[in-house]
Amino acid sequence: MATDPSDPAEYVEAVLDLVERIPPGRVMSYGAIAEALAPRFGRGGARRVGTIMALHGGSVAWYRVVNASGRTPPGHELAARRRLLAEGVAFRGERVDMARHAWFPDE
DNA sequence: GGGGTGACCCAGT
DNA sequence: TACTGGGCCACCC
Numbered sequence: 001m002a003t004d005p006s007d008p009a010e011y012v013e014a015v016l017d018l019v020e021r022i023p024p025g026r027v028m029s030y031g032a033i034a035e036a037l038a039p040r041f042g043r044g045g046a047r048r049v050g051t052i053m054a055l056h057g058g059s060v061a062w063y064r065v066v067n068a069s070g071r072t073p074p075g076h077e078l079a080a081r082r083r084l085l086a087e088g089v090a091f092r093g094e095r096v097d098m099a100r101h102a103w104f105p106d107e
Numbered sequence: 108g109g110g111g112t113g114a115c116c117c118a119g120t
Numbered sequence: 121t122a123c124t125g126g127g128c129c130a131c132c133c
Contacts, residue, residue, distance in 0.1 A: 045129050048113095049114090051114080051130075074114060
């Protein structure tokens with residue numbers, strides 16, 4: 001079906017689809033996204049998710065995706081911070097308070 | 108076939 | 121907290 005691991009485009013779609021499901025005020029790390037899709041696609045990794053976001057993130061809520069440390073993507077720190085603050089996400093200095101806002105599809 | 112690159116991650120210092 | 125080194129995987133020359 002649409003989840004054909006042999007088609008790279010399907011993985012991209014799955015990543016973007018998952019990002020769209022992140023509730024406002026919550027965030028996910030690149031690694032967490034890779035982990036969440038692992039059962040379905042098996043392949044991929046945090047690094048790949050990052051590349052996908054860099055290329056196609058513009059069409060989704062890219063600012064809800066941060067690295068494992070809670071840092072916002074390079075070059076977009078200000079924009080990400082503004083949007084996240086507007087959604088009620090707490091910051092600790094320059095990073096998101098992951099312990100408080102990290103989200104996982106299971107919820 | 109070989110080597111460099113990247114919106115990553117983790118452990119060690 | 122910051123920096124370093126190793127591992128990771130797909131993509132591009």
